[in-house]
Amino acid sequence: LTDLPGELLELILCCDVLGAADIGRVSCTCRRLREACQPRGKVWRERFRLRWPSLLKYYSHSDGVSWMEEYKARHHAGLEAQRIVASFSKRFFSEHVPCDGFSDIETLGCPSHFFEDELMCILNMEGR
Numbered sequence: 001l002t003d004l005p006g007e008l009l010e011l012i013l014c015c016d017v018l019g020a021a022d023i024g025r026v027s028c029t030c031r032r033l034r035e036a037c038q039p040r041g042k043v044w045r046e047r048f049r050l051r052w053p054s055l056l057k058y059y060s061h062s063d064g065v066s067w068m069e070e071y072k073a074r075h076h077a078g079l080e081a082q083r084i085v086a087s088f089s090k091r092f093f094s095e096h097v098p099c100d101g102f103s104d105i106e107t108l109g110c111p112s113h114f115f116e117d118e119l120m121c122i123l124n125m126e127g128r
Helices: 006-013 020-027 031-036 042-051 053-058 067-091 112-123
Strands: none
Touching: 006 031, 006 042, 020 031, 020 042, 042 053, 042 067, 053 112, 067 112
C-alpha cells in the first residue's frame, strides 16, 4: 500500500466497505498511512459522510474541521442518545413526567443536531 500514489491510496481508504475502526488500524501501521488518514483529510470526511450523510449540511467546505474528532463526537452522542432513550420507559412509565426529566439530554455537551440525527435514526429503524 505504501508504494501506491497518494490519490489511489485515498480512493482505497475512502472505500465504503472499510469502517472507522479499519481506518484507525491502518493509520497505526506506518507514517505514510497515518498521513493518508490525517484527521482533517478526505478519508475521515468520507467516513463521516458515509455514516451520517444528512449532517454534512452543517459544515462548510472552507471550515478547517477535524473530521476524525467530529466522527468520534457524533458516535459518542449516538451512544449517549441510545442510552437515554433506553431509560425512558423506566423513568416515564407513569403519566407524570418530572420537570427535570430531560435534563440529561440538555447536559450532553454535543451539538444538538447530533442528538436530533440519532433520534431520527432510532425512529426510522425497522421494528420500532
